[in-house]
Amino acid sequence: DAGVTQSPTHLIKTRGQQVTLRCSPKSGHDTVSWYQQALGQGPQFIFQYYEEEERQRGNFPDRFSGHQFPNYSSELNVNALLLGDSALYLCASSSDRAWNSPLHFGNGTRLTVT
Amino acid sequence: AQSVAQPEDQVNVAEGNPLTVKCTYSVSGNPYLFWYVQYPNRGLQFLLKYITGDNLVKGSYGFEAEFNKSQTSFHLKKPSALVSDSALYFCAVRDFNGGSQGNLIFGKGTKLSVKP
Numbered sequence: 001d002a003g004v005t006q007s008p009t010h011l012i013k014t015r016g017q018q019v020t021l022r023c024s025p026k027s028g029h030d031t032v033s034w035y036q037q038a039l040g041q042g043p044q045f046i047f048q049y050y051e052e053e054e055r056q057r058g059n060f061p062d063r064f065s066g067h068q069f070p071n072y073s074s075e076l077n078v079n080a081l082l083l084g085d086s087a088l089y090l091c092a093s094s095s096d097r098a099w100n101s102p103l104h105f106g107n108g109t110r111l112t113v114t
Numbered sequence: 115a116q117s118v119a120q121p122e123d124q125v126n127v128a129e130g131n132p133l134t135v136k137c138t139y140s141v142s143g144n145p146y147l148f149w150y151v152q153y154p155n156r157g158l159q160f161l162l163k164y165i166t167g168d169n170l171v172k173g174s175y176g177f178e179a180e181f182n183k184s185q186t187s188f189h190l191k192k193p194s195a196l197v198s199d200s201a202l203y204f205c206a207v208r209d210f211n212g213g214s215q216g217n218l219i220f221g222k223g224t225k226l227s228v229k230p
Contacts, residue, residue, distance in 0.1 A: 004157070033217060042204055042220030043158070056217060090157055092218075100165050102148060103218060105157035 002027060004093050004106035012112045013081050021076040021109045025093030031055075032074040033103065034066060035090040043090055049074050050096055078111075086113045116141045116209045120221035127195045127228050135190040135224045137205030146208035147188045148218065149179055151201050158204065164188060175199070195228045202226075 005024045013019050025032050031050045035043035045058035049068035068074045072093075078085055088110050092103035117140045127133045139145055146165055150158040162173025169181045179190045190203060202223045210216040 035218075040222075042206075042222050043218070045217040045219070048217060058217065092158075099216070100146065100163075102160040102163055104160070105150075107155070107157040110155075 004104050006091050006106035010110045017081050018079045023091030024073045026104045029093035029095050030072050031094045031096050033092045034076045037088040081113045083113050116207050116219050118205045118207050118221040120224045122224050124225045129230050133192050133195045135203050137188045139207050148206045149190050150204045153201050197228050200228045
C-alpha cells in the first residue's frame with residue numbers, strides 16, 4: 001500500500017519563476033493538505049483540498065495556489081518565486097470521514113530559489 | 115488561537131537513559147494533540163495522539179506521552195533511549211477553527227540526540 005508520494009524530490013528555481021509540485025495521497029484518503037517547512041522551523045499550513053475545492057487556507061499570499069483532481073491527487077503552484085519561498089514542501093493526506101486520525105505525510109519536495 | 119510550544123531546541127541523552135521532550139499547548143476547547151518525528155530529508159512520521167481518555171498515551175517505537183490538563187502539557191517520553199531515536203520531534207495541535215477537518219499547528223521542533 002503506497003503512502004503519500006510527492007514529486008519532484010528536489011527543485012531549483014530562479015526568483016520570479018513559477019513552480020508546480022505534485023502529490024498523490026495515500027490509498028483511501030480524499031483530503032490533501034500542503035505545508036511549508038522552512039529551515040529550522042516547524043511545518044506551516046498552506047491550504048487543504050477536499051472534493052476538488054480549497055476548504056481551508058493558512059496565512060499565505062495568493063501567489064500560492066492549488067488544485068485537486070478527481071483521483072484526489074493534488075498540485076501546489078507558486079508564482080513569482082521569492083528567495084523566502086525556499087523550503088521543504090510537505091503534502092499530507094487524510095480521510096474526511098476519520099477527522100481524528102493522524103495526517104500521513106510524504107517525504108516532501110525541497111525547493112531552492114536562487 | 116491554538117498554539118504549541120517546544121521550549122527546548124535540543125535534548126541530549128545517553129543511550130539507555132530515559133528521555134523527555136517537552137511540549138505545552140494553548141487551545142480553546144478540547145485539545146487534540148499529536149507527536150511526529152522527522153528523520154533527515156524525510157517527511158513526518160506519526161508517533162502518537164491524544165484525543166480523549168487516558169492521560170498516558172502509548173505510541174510507536176516505544177514512545178509514550180503524558181497529557182496534563184492542569185499544566186497544559188503533553189510531554190513525549192521513552193523509558194530507554196536508542197541511538198536510532200536521534201531525530202527531530204514535533205508536537206502539534208489540531209485547529210478546527212477553519213473547517214471540519216482542521217489543520218495541524220506545529221511547534222518549532224526539538225532535536226533529540228542520543229549518544230552511545
